[in-house]
Amino acid sequence: MSLLRSAFVIARRDFTATIFSRAFFFFLLGPLFPVLMMVIFGSIGGAAVSEIERPVVAVVASDADFQALAEARRRLDEAVDPPAMITLRHVPPEPDSAAQRARLLAAQSPPVIAVLEGGIDRPRATGALLPDGTTVRQLRFLIEDARRAQTAPPIAEANVLLTRTQRSPGLLAPARAMTARMGQMVLFLLSLLLSGMLLSQLIDEKANKIIEVLAAAVPIDAIFLGKLSAMLAMSLLGLAVWTSLGAAAIAVMTGQSLSALPSPAVGWPAFLTLAVVYFMMSYLLLGSVFLGIGGQASTAREVQTLSMPVTMAQVVVFAIAASAVGAPNSARALAAVVFPLSSPFVMIARAAELPQIWPHLLAIAWQSLWVALILHFASRVFRRIVLKSGPSRPFWRRAAKA
Amino acid sequence: MLRMAQHEPMTEDPAVEAVDLVKDFGETRALDGISLAVPAGSIYGLLGPNGAGKTTALRVMLGIIDPSSGTRRVLGREQPLDAAWEVGYLPEERGLYSGMTAREAIAFMGALRGLALKEGRRRADELLAAHGLGEWARKPIRNLSKGMAQTVQLLGTIVHRPRLLVLDEPFAGLDAINQARLEELIRGRARDGVTVIFSTHVIAHAERLCERIAIIAGGKIAFEGAVDEARDRLRPIVRLRTRSAEGPWRSAIPANARRERGEWVFELPPGGPEPLLKALIDGGAGIETLAIERPGLHDAFVAIAGDAAAAAMGDLGEPG
Numbered sequence: 001m002s003l004l005r006s007a008f009v010i011a012r013r014d015f016t017a018t019i020f021s022r023a024f025f026f027f028l029l030g031p032l033f034p035v036l037m038m039v040i041f042g043s044i045g046g047a048a049v050s051e052i053e054r055p056v057v058a059v060v061a062s063d064a065d066f067q068a069l070a071e072a073r074r075r076l077d078e079a080v081d082p083p084a085m086i087t088l089r090h091v092p093p094e095p096d097s098a099a100q101r102a103r104l105l106a107a108q109s110p111p112v113i114a115v116l117e118g119g120i121d122r123p124r125a126t127g128a129l130l131p132d133g134t135t136v137r138q139l140r141f142l143i144e145d146a147r148r149a150q151t152a153p154p155i156a157e158a159n160v161l162l163t164r165t166q167r168s169p170g171l172l173a174p175a176r177a178m179t180a181r182m183g184q185m186v187l188f189l190l191s192l193l194l195s196g197m198l199l200s201q202l203i204d205e206k207a208n209k210i211i212e213v214l215a216a217a218v219p220i221d222a223i224f225l226g227k228l229s230a231m232l233a234m235s236l237l238g239l240a241v242w243t244s245l246g247a248a249a250i251a252v253m254t255g256q257s258l259s260a261l262p263s264p265a266v267g268w269p270a271f272l273t274l275a276v277v278y279f280m281m282s283y284l285l286l287g288s289v290f291l292g293i294g295g296q297a298s299t300a301r302e303v304q305t306l307s308m309p310v311t312m313a314q315v316v317v318f319a320i321a322a323s324a325v326g327a328p329n330s331a332r333a334l335a336a337v338v339f340p341l342s343s344p345f346v347m348i349a350r351a352a353e354l355p356q357i358w359p360h361l362l363a364i365a366w367q368s369l370w371v372a373l374i375l376h377f378a379s380r381v382f383r384r385i386v387l388k389s390g391p392s393r394p395f396w397r398r399a400a401k402a
Numbered sequence: 403m404l405r406m407a408q409h410e411p412m413t414e415d416p417a418v419e420a421v422d423l424v425k426d427f428g429e430t431r432a433l434d435g436i437s438l439a440v441p442a443g444s445i446y447g448l449l450g451p452n453g454a455g456k457t458t459a460l461r462v463m464l465g466i467i468d469p470s471s472g473t474r475r476v477l478g479r480e481q482p483l484d485a486a487w488e489v490g491y492l493p494e495e496r497g498l499y500s501g502m503t504a505r506e507a508i509a510f511m512g513a514l515r516g517l518a519l520k521e522g523r524r525r526a527d528e529l530l531a532a533h534g535l536g537e538w539a540r541k542p543i544r545n546l547s548k549g550m551a552q553t554v555q556l557l558g559t560i561v562h563r564p565r566l567l568v569l570d571e572p573f574a575g576l577d578a579i580n581q582a583r584l585e586e587l588i589r590g591r592a593r594d595g596v597t598v599i600f601s602t603h604v605i606a607h608a609e610r611l612c613e614r615i616a617i618i619a620g621g622k623i624a625f626e627g628a629v630d631e632a633r634d635r636l637r638p639i640v641r642l643r644t645r646s647a648e649g650p651w652r653s654a655i656p657a658n659a660r661r662e663r664g665e666w667v668f669e670l671p672p673g674g675p676e677p678l679l680k681a682l683i684d685g686g687a688g689i690e691t692l693a694i695e696r697p698g699l700h701d702a703f704v705a706i707a708g709d710a711a712a713a714a715m716g717d718l719g720e721p722g
Contacts, residue, residue, distance in 0.1 A: 005516075017501060
């Protein structure tokens, strides 16, 4: 019998045994608590706006003019350090100013909210700005301060000639960052919810001595894969129920559908598809680790003892992933993508912030490889430690004895 | 990771072969160079006191655990799990999912060995009815008595009609009636050509059922061969009752002859019965009764495995 078929037999048993149990009802109620946490954490996370998420204004100006503006910004930053202060990015002027402006406004990394031209003498801003919005007002203030530093008083009031566009990437960035955070938070809370269940997955088999029957019939890899698949199927079922109820609740309470929310960079259909895929990948990655760790426990008490360090480890992984929001191409974000356990969390955030699809295909392949590796390693450890299989002495000691 | 079932023709003999199996648990050597061959279609007993290494030997041979060194083949396969769909295994520590119904538990065990779930349920109903548990088919295992649950597990072991049946201490915990039923089931399977291997510390079961045995003591094979071969290692036993207590005839019986309930008990001397009879008659023994008995498997076990192992078997043994 193939490994996949063996895994299917195990998964089918676990799945039916779980969903037809009374405990499954409580499982479906489980997200009520995380939703409350999400509301709390969401508000805290929203306050922690990073430097990279501040609106970026591309300043097409001479070095002298930009230095004057940058100095003015520094002085203001030292005085108040407001979290939503604009960030200035110097861009040397090009001959075709119209083409340069269009290119800058279309840029995704960093996403630009407006382009400032004309130096500090004749400033012109182009972007999706309100004439009396905070960005325009900050620009006016900086220009006046820059002029004040260059000339003796009295100084002229700064009039920024504004050309409004429909939308600019910089305007979407904070909304997308919020979507990224929400995506990460949902993935994190779901994996937190399920990890305890995974830790105790083999307790039943060990307590009832069924593990011997299973191990004699199918490879341990198949047992692990089957258990993981059953839990995944169960959680996807739960997810479908929760999502349907959540969407209905939003529609009833706000009268709006999902499409009314700020669109993630890859668009809602792709984002939701990737969210499900990354949920599966994060579940499989963390699940295979937890299953391996939980497999070493023999009693519910041991599982409880293991729960604390496992939960803390999850929080660390989440923190790594959360730090990458707003800077999807930074070295920190790329390192978090390469580290398999944080990879799905970072990639879902990336899907909210950047439109390219190919990195997701690459990441999914990379994560799948790690699922197989971790699962195989966990089953080997289980065979070695729990079933006491294989050579018990290191090979060098056996060789020395021989 | 993909492990496909192999369907090439099986070698007929032996069904299970182990060569120099060694298994260490830390510093403890549980198996110390076990070699045996179980002929296809035979009933094979693994005898030894508790802790001798019987269960470890079975687990290694079935691929549940890997040996520290040595090789094994099951139904011609180097990897025992490749033959899993043709093997039935009843572990010493019985276990079932307590929430499953009896028929689902049997069908699940069949499914683990490649039997379709629907067919497994059909066969489960048949088997449960045939073993007097028809009305319990749809009851959860937790509602069954220990004996019933044990029977359900045994039926789960045979539901996929394996060619090799491995039973670890199958008689443990069964009452006399169920022990007799199990013996009959084992004989029935063997008549159908199934190879049956079972471990036991009760010699009487092995004596009644087995064609071949292996005696394990201290992780080593002390004997491996036919039951008759084991018995033939001992000389026949003479039980003699005489009218005369003393006389020249006493020189005809061995010096180590012992008295048991008014009888002399000793091994038949190498010359055989005729010289013994002549010496007794000529020596004026006045023979009341004289019986020459073939030694039982228990005596053979004592001679092979030693008194300590025999004592352990005796302490733990059940009346056969």
